[in-house]
Amino acid sequence: MLEFAKLTIKALVRERGFFIIASLCLLFLCVPVFSSFSMRQCQEVGISMCLTINSFMLLILTIFSGISTMWKDIEKKTVYTLLSYPVARSEYLLGRFLGCGMLLLIITIFDIIISIPIIKACAGMYKSSLPIKWSTIIVAYFMSLLKYILLLSISFVAISISTSFFTPFFITIASYIGGNSIQSIYDYIFKEASKNYPFWFKKIVKLIYYVMPNFSSFDLTAYAAYSLKVNLYSVGITCLYATVYSTIMLSLSCIIFSKRDLL
Amino acid sequence: MIAKYKIPISGIIFVTSLILLIAIMPSFEKDMKNRPVYEKLGYVPTGKIMKMISGEFRWFLGEYYTFKAIIYYGDLKGKELAGKKVNIEYYNLYKIIETAVILNPYHEDAYYFAQAAFTWDIGRVREVNAILRYVFQYRRWDFKIPFFLGFNYSYFLREYGKAAEYYKKAAEISGNPFFASLAARYFYESGHTKLGIIFLKFMIKGIRKKDLKNIYEKRLKALEAIYSIEKAVKKYKALYGRMPGSIAELVKKGLLKSIPKDPYGGRFYIDKYGRVRSTSNLKEKKNVRRSS
Numbered sequence: 001m002l003e004f005a006k007l008t009i010k011a012l013v014r015e016r017g018f019f020i021i022a023s024l025c026l027l028f029l030c031v032p033v034f035s036s037f038s039m040r041q042c043q044e045v046g047i048s049m050c051l052t053i054n055s056f057m058l059l060i061l062t063i064f065s066g067i068s069t070m071w072k073d074i075e076k077k078t079v080y081t082l083l084s085y086p087v088a089r090s091e092y093l094l095g096r097f098l099g100c101g102m103l104l105l106i107i108t109i110f111d112i113i114i115s116i117p118i119i120k121a122c123a124g125m126y127k128s129s130l131p132i133k134w135s136t137i138i139v140a141y142f143m144s145l146l147k148y149i150l151l152l153s154i155s156f157v158a159i160s161i162s163t164s165f166f167t168p169f170f171i172t173i174a175s176y177i178g179g180n181s182i183q184s185i186y187d188y189i190f191k192e193a194s195k196n197y198p199f200w201f202k203k204i205v206k207l208i209y210y211v212m213p214n215f216s217s218f219d220l221t222a223y224a225a226y227s228l229k230v231n232l233y234s235v236g237i238t239c240l241y242a243t244v245y246s247t248i249m250l251s252l253s254c255i256i257f258s259k260r261d262l263l
Numbered sequence: 264m265i266a267k268y269k270i271p272i273s274g275i276i277f278v279t280s281l282i283l284l285i286a287i288m289p290s291f292e293k294d295m296k297n298r299p300v301y302e303k304l305g306y307v308p309t310g311k312i313m314k315m316i317s318g319e320f321r322w323f324l325g326e327y328y329t330f331k332a333i334i335y336y337g338d339l340k341g342k343e344l345a346g347k348k349v350n351i352e353y354y355n356l357y358k359i360i361e362t363a364v365i366l367n368p369y370h371e372d373a374y375y376f377a378q379a380a381f382t383w384d385i386g387r388v389r390e391v392n393a394i395l396r397y398v399f400q401y402r403r404w405d406f407k408i409p410f411f412l413g414f415n416y417s418y419f420l421r422e423y424g425k426a427a428e429y430y431k432k433a434a435e436i437s438g439n440p441f442f443a444s445l446a447a448r449y450f451y452e453s454g455h456t457k458l459g460i461i462f463l464k465f466m467i468k469g470i471r472k473k474d475l476k477n478i479y480e481k482r483l484k485a486l487e488a489i490y491s492i493e494k495a496v497k498k499y500k501a502l503y504g505r506m507p508g509s510i511a512e513l514v515k516k517g518l519l520k521s522i523p524k525d526p527y528g529g530r531f532y533i534d535k536y537g538r539v540r541s542t543s544n545l546k547e548k549k550n551v552r553r554s555s
Contacts, residue, residue, distance in 0.1 A: 037330040039372045039471050045326050048367075052323040126471055144319065180318030184311075219319040226369045226402075 008099020009106075012065050021060050022107070027053045028114050035122040043132065046122025048225040050115035051140055057111065058104055058148040059176070066100045066152045067168045070159040090254035097156055097250060101149050108145045112138060130227040139230060140220035146242045147218035151176055153249035154213060160257035175213060182209055183216035213245060310365025317366065325367025329376060332359045336380055337474035344477055353385050364394050368401040378411050379466065379475060383482060384546070388419040406437035407469075413442070414462050418455055456490045456539075481526045485545050488523035492531060492539045495519040506537045 012018050028050065035045040070093075073079040079092075115137075123132060154175045158168035186209050189197055197205075217238045223230050314321050336356060339349045360380075363373045377394045381387040392415055399408040413429035416422045433442035463483040470476045492510060495518040499507045502516075510531055513519040525531055529543025 034330075037333065038326070039333065039375055039475065040469055041371050044370070048322045048326060052320055055319050147319075176318070177316060181315045184315040215318060221319055221322045222367075222369050225322065 003095065005095045005098035005102060008069055008096050009103055012069060012099070012103055015065070015068075018061075018065060021057060021064070024053065024057050024060070025110070025114060027056075028111075028118050031115075031118045032121050032125070036125055038126070040126060041128065042125040043119070043123035043128040044130065044225045046119050047115075047132070047137060048221050050111070050118055051137075051144065051221045051224060054108060054111040054115070054141060055144050055148075057107055058144060059151075061104060061107060062100075062148045062152045062155065063169065063172055063176075065103065066155050067159060067165065067172065069096055069100060070156070071165045071168070074163060075165075089258045093156065093160065093254055093257050094250065097152065100152055104145055104148055104152070108141055112141050133224070133227045136220065136227065136230055137224040139235060140224035143218045143220050143235070143238065146239065147215050150213055150215075150218075150242050150246050150249075151179070153246040153253070156253040157249050157256070160253040160260065176215070179213040179215035182212045182214055185209075214241070217241065310362040313362060314366055321366045322369075323367075325363045325365075325370050325373065328359050328363035328366070329370055329373045332356055332363070332380075333372065333376055333472065333475070336376070337472055340478050341474045344481065353381070353387075357381060357387065357390060361394065364398060368398050371402070371405070371407075374398045374408065374411070375466075375469065376475075378415075379470075379479065382415060382419060386419070388415050391415060404436065406433045406439075406442070409433040409436065410442055410465075414458070418458060418462070456486055456493055459486045460490060482545065484526045485541070488525065488531065489539045489541075491523060492519065492533075496533065496537060496539065500537070507533060509533065 031046050031049045031053070034049055035042040038045045073096075116134075119132065119137070151172065155168055155172040158171035162168055162171075186205065189202060189205050194202075217234070220230065220235075222228060313324065317324055336351065339351050343349045343351075357377075360373055360377050363370065364377075367373070374394055377391050381391050392412060395408050395412050395415075399405070399412070402408060409429040409432035413426045413433060416429060417426035430442045433439075460483065463479050463486065467476055467479045467483065470479065492513070495513040496507060498518050499513060499516065507513050507516075510519065510522050510533060514522060523531060525541045525543050525545075527541065527543035527545050529541040529545075531539060531541050534540050
């Protein structure tokens with residue numbers, strides 16, 4: 001499995017697409033320029049923009065590299081060569097997943113390192129009334145990473161079902177949008193407009209809420225940018241949620257992929 | 264022997280297109296400049312929908328929309344201060360700030376800007392108060408929000424009860440009793456002008472953008488001029504037991520060095536109730552067309 005993971009990292013790094021995505025790092029250079037537009041919040045804007053660029057890079061990497069690594073194997077028939085080794089199909093799939101996840105981790109660490117001087121430069125422009133909480137910023141980066149690992153696991157389920165590139169692509173995009181919106185929909189139906197909806201409708205929404213991935217809980221941008229106090233229980237339960245959900249998705253993709261006819 | 268070099272057709276098309284682009288760019292630039300301002304400001308979907316679909320990008324989007332509004336407003340206001348005729352799309356501007364606040368209620372610039380742009384010039388104080396109250400649900404540590412709310416309720420809406428409530432909150436959060444004493448000191452004793460001066464000085468201190476600073480500094484100059492006349496009127500009344508007939512009379516009696524100039528181009532005068540007014544009403548000379 002580790003061999004497949006190493007192979008995946010090597011293959012992805014060699015790809016031209018990866019360099020295009022990695023070159024998005026140059027966007028970090030725009031952060032001080034953009035935050036200088038702020039009247040009073042250069043530091044806060046700098047932090048939120050660094051986290052946004054990191055999220056954007058992880059999103060693009062998850063969607064394109066994550067899907068393309070498996071799809072290319074199937075499309076170019078290299079999957080037969082790889083599976084001719086005495087390994088289980090699930091090991092191959094998990095290896096690919098691990099490789100993609102490791103790449104996301106490397107990019108996140110790289111982004112954290114870049115953003116330290118950038119945030120310091122932004123903070124130097126105008127003294128903020130809020131302190132820079134590096135621990136919260138790093139936690140926010142890693143929560144973002146967890147979110148995209150979860151999205152990656154969903155994209156692997158889609159890849160294990162479909163042979164085309166576009167079906168997993170659209171399933172991943174739809175899951176991403178749905179996962180970002182589900183909490184707002186839930187809050188609207190169960191809090192703001194609770195009286196307007198019948199009991200059975202609320203039950204259906206609750207069911208969807210349980211099934212859909214919930215990405216809202218991974219977003220700690222505001223906590224990092226505005227030095228808010230992070231609730232450790234919330235972070236812990238979100239990590240547990242991500243682990244359990246990703247495990248379900250991966251085991252499901254292993255089951256489907258093991259039974260799939262690749263011929 | 265010179266080898267014949269054949270230029271490929273794609274090369275000819277490329278060079279021709281490049282020349283054509285260079286040729287049309289000045290006209291394109293001119294057309295963009297002449298387009299209605301609302302096109303430049305653009306349409307922004309409601310904050311609730313944006314918030315629902317934008318995920319963790321909502322924070323940055325909120326900041327982006329605020330900057331868009333600040334740059335747009337600062338640019339046009341700068342032109343207005345230079346005496347040019349401008350048309351500020353206040354309605355679109357307000358909608359952008361409303362969306363920005365829903366997307367990122369923690370961003371300080373949004374409410375700061377709303378306070379700067381929509382109270383003095385167009386009198387949308389209740390709308391600004393709604394933004395401030397919404398933001399205050401999130402920025403519970405920020406004493407400036409209840410201070411702004413208190414100021415708006417007292418200075419513009421003259422609802423002193425609510426104003427006192429917010430000043431009290433500002434005092435509690437900041438630990439500065441100055442805010443709590445504001446209502447009593449400046450409403451019942453000295454009138455509004457001094458409070459306006461204090462507020463403007465506070466705002467100017469917190470603004471980095473030069474163009475927005477200029478707007479406030481101009482208003483501060485006007486209020487300081489009014490305040491100096493008000494003080495002279497008060498002295499005159501104490502000395503002679505009646506109201507002065509004109510500002511010139513104050514100068515004549517040595518209570519005022521000279522007649523202050525209104526930075527908005529108007530002329531100061533004393534109305535029949537003894538209040539200092541200006542023919543400009545402290546507004547730019549017919550340059551602003553308000554949108555609903």
